Amino acid sequence: MTAIKRWAVLLTSFFIISYELLRHEFILQKISSKTDMVISSVLFIIGAFVFSEFLFGYIKKIENQRIQQEREAKALFDNSIDGIFVFQTNGYLVDMNQGAEEMSGWRLKDVQGKLKFESIFYLESSTLSLQAFLKGKQTSVRIENGLLIAKDGAELPISATFSQIHNDYMGDTKIAFIVRDLTQQKQMADIIKGLYQEATQKQFEAETQYWIANKLASIRELTADNRQQIFQNVAEEIKKLLNCCNVGLFLNNFSKDHLDTVAVTNLPQQKNMMRSLERAKYKKNFGKGQVLTEVQMNGQKSFTYPLCCENLVLGYLWVSDKKDRVWSLHQQELLKSIINILTISLENLTMYQKMKDIATLEERERLAREMHDGLAQNISSIHMKIELIKKLAISNQGNKREILQNAVLEVSQIVNEAYQEVRQNLFNLMSPFYSEGEFFELLKNYINQFQELNQIDVEFSNQLQEQNKSFELSESKKIQVVRILQEALSNVRRHSKCKKAFISIFQKGDGAYVITVEDKGIGFLADDLQTTNHYGLRTMKDRANLIKGNLVIQTKPNAGTKVELTIPAGGDDCV
Known part of the structure; x- marks a missing residue:
């Protein structure tokens, strides 16, 4: 507004001076003084009217803009959800909006000019006080943390901003303190912090329980x-x-x-x-x-x-x-979870011990059957032959000499067979499959040792390795496969009366594995499988059923024997 006044004086002065110069230079020499007075008066009246219209129209426009701004500012002041407190420079409250009243619990009419800044607000640092702000050169200062002390004594966490308000008409300055209630924000922060701590605790509990289960396993x-x-x-x-x-x-x-x-x-x-x-x-x-x-x-x-x-x-x-x-409900649930882990782990240990005992008994039974089928019968034959030799030696009859020599040769042969039987049983008990290593490498080592021990040539065809395929069975299933292979090779050694065997392994289109053990020996009648007690063959079928496999035996007299084991890929462990 001051600038408008100055421009009005300058323009008026410029118009008068310009008119007087023109009048003295040109008009006064040509017209009378009366005429000059009339013309000057008319021009001044018209100029004053035009200039006044322009000037007052411009002032009105500026005044309307100011009024509109004041209305907008008043609307913002009244309707802001933030609390706006207005203080004089001496620190007394002179105005506040509805948000400030709701936040503080005070009513303006009750505390106007009576309530000081320090009685409403607490700021952690003295450098953030109202007087410190007035002494500084800044027009606005942001405060991140403070407290508003409400009428009922409650302390509300706040963030706030100091801002100066200059009144050019009155020539004074007031301070607006704009306050935002951080109660909900702080509550939300506390909730998030609590949830984070709870999630961290649950993660720790889950990791610890996993560690406990792993250690016990x-x-x-x-x-x-x-x-x-x-x-x-x-x-x-x-x-x-x-x-x-x-x-x-x-x-x-x-x-x-x-x-x-x-x-x-x-x-x-x-x-x-x-x-x-x-x-x-x-x-x-x-x-x-x-x-x-x-x-x-x-x-x-x-x-x-x-x-x-x-x-x-x-x-x-x-x-x-x-x-x-x-104990909270969560702690009780945690304790139950620990008890379950301990119980399951101990149950697994007990079951593992039982399975080991069963496997030991099963192996003893298998070894006992093999000794009964081979070693015990050989020893019985040795005993009978020795008794015959003793009788022949006592009789001292010359014609018995040849019978005595034959009996000694038979005893020697039986002893050798018994020795080989014992060596084979020991070899099976010390199978390399119980050591660490790749399955097929261990299988090759076993075949090589079997050939050397029994003087039987074994031809091994592994199509899985040729096709870069893996033998994807669990360790427990592989153990059963090994047992079946051992039993099949033992049958070749004991019964086939041939010196060559064939082992092959391949994978069918449906993913099932097929393992065959074949010989070109004397074979036997397939009907005998149903009518006689072939303990080894029966054990092989039981083991195949254990791994959900299928065992087929193909044989004819003088046409050899073929044992074919089919195992579905994947699936559960032994049942």
Whole structure:
């Protein structure tokens, strides 16, 4: 507005001066003074009217713009969700919008000119005060963290901005303090932080449980040398996971009818206490899900959880904690999960031990059958021949000499066969398939040793290697395949009466593997498979069924024998 005034004075002065110069130079010499007065008056009136219209129209336009801006500013001031507090330079409140009233709980009419800045707001640093802002040269300052003290004494977290308001008409300055309530933002931040901490905790719990399961799975036998250290490490991790005072693990020793303490995480006196509890309480067979609770002498509460497989208690998890601790639902679920992991791991160990015992008994039975079929009969023949030799030697008859020599030769032959039978059984027991290495390399080594030991030529055709295909069977299935191959080759050695055998392996179009063992020996009647007790052949069929395979035996007298094993690819493990 000051600029408009200046321009009005300048333009008026310029018009008057210009007119006077023209009048004195040109008009006064040609017209009378009266005429000059009339013309000047008319020109001044017209000029004043035109200039006034222009000037006042421009001023009105500017005034309308200012009014519109004030209305917009007022609308923003009144309707802003942020709180806007207006203070004088002396720090007293002079105005505030509806957002500020709702935020603070104060009403403007009650506190106008009475409430000071320091009584409403708390800023962490003195350099962020209202007076510090006034002394500075900045027109606006941002404050990230502060507190608004409401009428009811509540403290609201806020972010705010200092801003100067200059009044050119009044010639004074006011301070606008624009405030944003961070309560919901802080609540949301706390929720996100809580969710992140919860997710981190659950990740830690999941990783720890996986580690525990992995460690327990590494124990192959309950009598393993490293089992004590593994159980101890597991107990320490359970203690961290549950955040409790002490953890212990007991296993039932069924052979000695007592509990073995396999892991304890705390002091020796607590171990002794657990042993006394073991003797006094834990020899019962608790049902699954039952808990024995004891309050310890030192103010701790202990819980004993049986690790049950069906109706059999495999062991116990012992947990002690502060007497006054209340376990949350999540912690109880976590404990149940740990108990399940321990139970499943112990159940797997027990099943593995049972499977190993069954495999041992099965191998003993197989070896006993082979000894009965071969070695025992040879020894029986040796015994009968020796008795014959003894009788012939006693009779001292000359015509018996040839019979005696034949008997000695037969005994020598039978002894040699028995020796070969023993060597073959030992060779099968020390099979290289129990060592580390690629399956087909181990198979080739076995075939080479079999040839050297029995003087039987074995031709091996491996189409899988020729086609760069792998033998994708589980280790347990491969073991059964090896047993079938061993039995088939043993039958070639014992019964075929030929010195050459053929082994081939290939894959069919449907993915199934086919393994054949063939000889060109004497063969036998196929009907004999149903009418006589061929233990070896029956065992091979049982093993094939175990791996969901199919075993077919093709044979004729004097036409050799062919054993064909078909195994579906993939699938589950042995059943």
